[in-house]
Amino acid sequence: MINAPKDIVPLDEILPEEPLLMMGAGPVPIPASVAQANSIVVNHLGDTMAQVIEQVKDMSHYVFQTNSKHILGVAGPGSAAMEMAIVNLVTPGDTVLSICNGFFSNRLAEMAERNEANVIRYQTPTNQFAPAHEVEALLNKHVPKVLTIVQGETSNTVFNRDLPRITRLASERGCLVIVDAVCTLSTTRLDMEEWGIDAVITGGQKGLSSIPGVSLIAFSERGWQTIRNRKDTLRHWCFDAQLADQFWYKKSYHYTAPVSGILAIHEALRLICNETLPGRINRHEKNSHALQSAIEGMGLELLVAPESRLQSVVGICVPEGVEANAVLAHMSQRFKVEISGSFGLPIVRIGQMGEQSRAHHLFRVVHALGSSMKLHGAKIDLPGGMAALEQALEDFSPQAEIAEFPRRAAAR
Ligand SMILES: Cc1ncc(COP(=O)(O)O)c(C=O)c1O
Numbered sequence: 176m177i178n179a180p181k182d183i184v185p186l187d188e189i190l191p192e193e194p195l196l197m198m199g200a201g202p203v204p205i206p207a208s209v210a211q212a213n214s215i216v217v218n219h220l221g222d223t224m225a226q227v228i229e230q231v232k233d234m235s236h237y238v239f240q241t242n243s244k245h246i247l248g249v250a251g252p253g254s255a256a257m258e259m260a261i262v263n264l265v266t267p268g269d270t271v272l273s274i275c276n277g278f279f280s281n282r283l284a285e286m287a288e289r290n291e292a293n294v295i296r297y298q299t300p301t302n303q304f305a306p307a308h309e310v311e312a313l314l315n316k317h318v319p320k321v322l323t324i325v326q327g328e329t330s331n332t333v334f335n336r337d338l339p340r341i342t343r344l345a346s347e348r349g350c351l352v353i354v355d356a357v358c359t360l361s362t363t364r365l366d367m368e369e370w371g372i373d374a375v376i377t378g379g380q381k382g383l384s385s386i387p388g389v390s391l392i393a394f395s396e397r398g399w400q401t402i403r404n405r406k407d408t409l410r411h412w413c414f415d416a417q418l419a420d421q422f423w424y425k426k427s428y429h430y431t432a433p434v435s436g437i438l439a440i441h442e443a444l445r446l447i448c449n450e451t452l453p454g455r456i457n458r459h460e461k462n463s464h465a466l467q468s469a470i471e472g473m474g475l476e477l478l479v480a481p482e483s484r485l486q487s488v489v490g491i492c493v494p495e496g497v498e499a500n501a502v503l504a505h506m507s508q509r510f511k512v513e514i515s516g517s518f519g520l521p522i523v524r525i526g527q528m529g530e531q532s533r534a535h536h537l538f539r540v541v542h543a544l545g546s547s548m549k550l551h552g553a554k555i556d557l558p559g560g561m562a563a564l565e566q567a568l569e570d571f572s573p574q575a576e577i578a579e580f581p582r583r584a585a586a587r
Contacts (some may be wrong), residue, residue, distance in 0.1 A: 187249050239375050270294075272294075278328070351397070493523060
């Protein structure tokens with residue numbers, strides 16, 4: 176017999192007394208009402224859950240900007256939703272064009288390769304968005320069946336600003352488009368239907384400000400028809416969209432759904448609908464710009480040039496001679512603020528997704544970063560950074576274009 180371990184420490188002794196303010200690249204803090212929803216268990220096939228699922232789909236129509244009848248949840252991280260999009264839309268032998276700006280867009284390419292597709296990777300210039308004309312030339316040359324792209328590349332904080340043009344170019348050529356919007360959905364404009372996207376992937380723990388481990392995916396009608404017309408049997412059982420449809424549209428059993436996580440995502444979506452997309456996108460724009468001004472105001476550099484810069488996660492160059500891990504550790508211990516390191520780049524990253532994007536959090540994270548960088552040898556003008564933050568928050572004026580968005584939702 177194997178004995179129970181004797182040295183297990185209860186969670187209240189492991190977790191810090193004062194919770195850390197999670198200002199990294201995710202998971203992000205969640206509102207109290209989302210945490211409350213996540214503490215409830217209901218019957219996964221009962222009437223209560225059926226009503227919750229209907230509402231999750233209704234609210235997703237707004238948040239994804241689509242009338243799709245193929246919105247599915249998946250018990251798993253954002254990567255599970257990525258895999259679900261790939262294995263359902265890519266048949267072994269298909270040609271896939273993968274726009275690769277960094278770590279996560281390369282992951283989509285790798286998933287397609289593992290699914291035995293013929294993958295053409297377009298590696299964009301370092302820390303830059305993929306220009307539509309370059310992608311157009313590749314679409315013409317390779318005639319792919321599927322194009323994969325990330326809207327916001329969290330790993331190096333690059334934003335694919337040409338996404339609407341790229342998705343239209345692909346769509347006009349009959350190429351299916353898969354978009355990873357894990358960090359951007361509801362923080363940045365994305366219009367699934369108008370832009371002609373066939374699968375939008377999101378995770379719970381970033382833009383939506385819900386818990387990690389339950390993700391959403393929306394398929395277009397064209398994408399769904401591709402799935403319906405497949406002749407082969409999918410090798411993945413859990414990720415089979417037609418099996419998931421049993422639960423999400425037919426009140427029937429696929430696997431035991433992560434009910435608490437779905438309740439959490441319901442509440443997260445409800446908060447987004449209440450705030451409205453224009454209101455939420457403007458909040459993120461305002462706070463992210465203010466954060467960027469503060470960082471530059473204290474004398475640090477941002478990794479990505481403004482035209483390619485993501486708002487949802489901000490990449491900050493670590494000055495020569497400064498040890499990034501020591502800065503991060505000091506921020507956690509002294510200020511109880513956590514931010515992220517990176518995937519091999521000499522940067523640290525601050526998230527601006529959902530609950531992270533609040534002015535009062537900015538004052539705390541900017542002060543903690545500046546003070547910790549200074550202690551570890553960087554030349555920092557901390558008062559200058561704090562003043563720039565305050566000024567930028569005061570000076571912000573919302574973009575007229577965002578105020579008009581979303582047209583479809585308003586027209587419904
Ligand atoms: C843009 C992007 N895509 C996909 C993922 C993968 O999500 P997960 O870690 O939940 O699997 C992440 C996670 O950081 C991400 O930022």
